[in-house]
Amino acid sequence: MKIVTDQNVREFLNNSLTRDSILNLYQPALLSSLIDYQNNPEIVPPRTVRSTTTKNSDLTHLFMPCVAPEATGVKFISGGPSNSKKGLGFQGFIATVDKFDGTLAGVVNAKTVTPFRTALASSIGLVKAIDPLNVPEAMTSDLTVFGVGPQAYWHVKLTLILFPNITSITVVNRSYEKAQQFAEELKKDFGVTVNAYSYQDAAHMETVNQKLSESSVVFGCLPSTSPAIEFSALNKDPKVPVFVSLIGSYKPTMRELDLSALKASGKKLVVDTAEGVAEEAGEVADAGFARSQMVELAQLSNTNRQVFTTAENIVVQKIVGMSIMDLVVAKMLIGSTGTTFDGF
Structure with missing residues (x-):
């Protein structure tokens, strides 16, 4: 299982992004996921939006699942007026699972993704x-x-x-x-x-x-x-x-x-x-x-x-x-950067 921090994400993208990689690696991967969605929109279920029930908190939580053929998992982010005033914006993560046995493949910080x-x-x-x-x-x-x-x-x-x-x-x-x-x-x-x-x-x-x-x-x-x-x-x-x-x-x-x-x-x-x-x-x-x-x-x-x-x-x-866009990028990042943790 991989943990990919925001620093991991930024460093990897800054080192790997070229005209060639955008055109021949990243764009085709994202486009393939969008074609999957077009062929079967049910792979991106409706997102769930809920306001916090915590006292003195103004957060709104968004749960965005995805069950695409090549990327299964969920994106979870939270934000609100207090976060905006602090310059935090939305905070959260993307979790992906193995498409055959459901084991956790990795968790990626969503800030830059x-x-x-x-x-x-x-x-x-x-x-x-x-x-x-x-x-x-x-x-x-x-x-x-x-x-x-x-x-x-x-x-x-x-x-x-x-x-x-x-x-x-x-x-x-x-x-x-x-x-x-x-x-x-x-x-x-x-x-x-x-x-x-x-x-x-x-x-x-x-x-x-x-x-x-x-x-x-x-x-x-x-x-x-x-x-x-x-x-x-x-x-x-x-x-x-x-x-x-x-x-x-x-x-x-x-x-x-x-x-x-x-x-x-x-x-x-x-x-x-x-x-x-x-x-x-x-x-x-x-x-x-x-x-x-x-x-x-x-x-x-x-x-x-x-x-x-x-x-x-x-x-x-x-x-x-859509969540499928986050999941396909997260999957690529998990395969390329981050820290591996055994025995999760």
């Missing part, structure tokens, strides 16, 4: 929209990310590995101070040009929208209740590829981008799970997307690009996440 697997899912749509092995000449060298947490960090990290031609990043957040701090972190880790702005500062928004119009890659990692990203500001030159991935809104009351223009275009929204997106994403419900107007990541390899690409060469994706 969660943002990594989400960024990995985003990257599947990204490389379908813009080929990193044959980068279009018109692709810009700019990326804009809304949000400053681990999700934002791992989305930027994977994108820079896949597209070293990106040299300028724009960070947008509600808090300007946190945007500046995150910008400094990105400069230190990746050596690129980074500028920070607040979407709540009217004086900043003209520049933010200008940066959006110059970006070929845009990530929404904000748990916002009103759209902070303006669709009208995206580059409309059909020669310039634009990819937008939204992962921040995870409740029907949340929304990052008004999707009505995409709906009006008649093009499909790329999603990880149509069922999950329909239930959890506020902006999707607002725009009135039916499930038939979404294309899942598992279907992308067999779907003509024009089905989900607007006339302006814009692709929009929405990711909400």
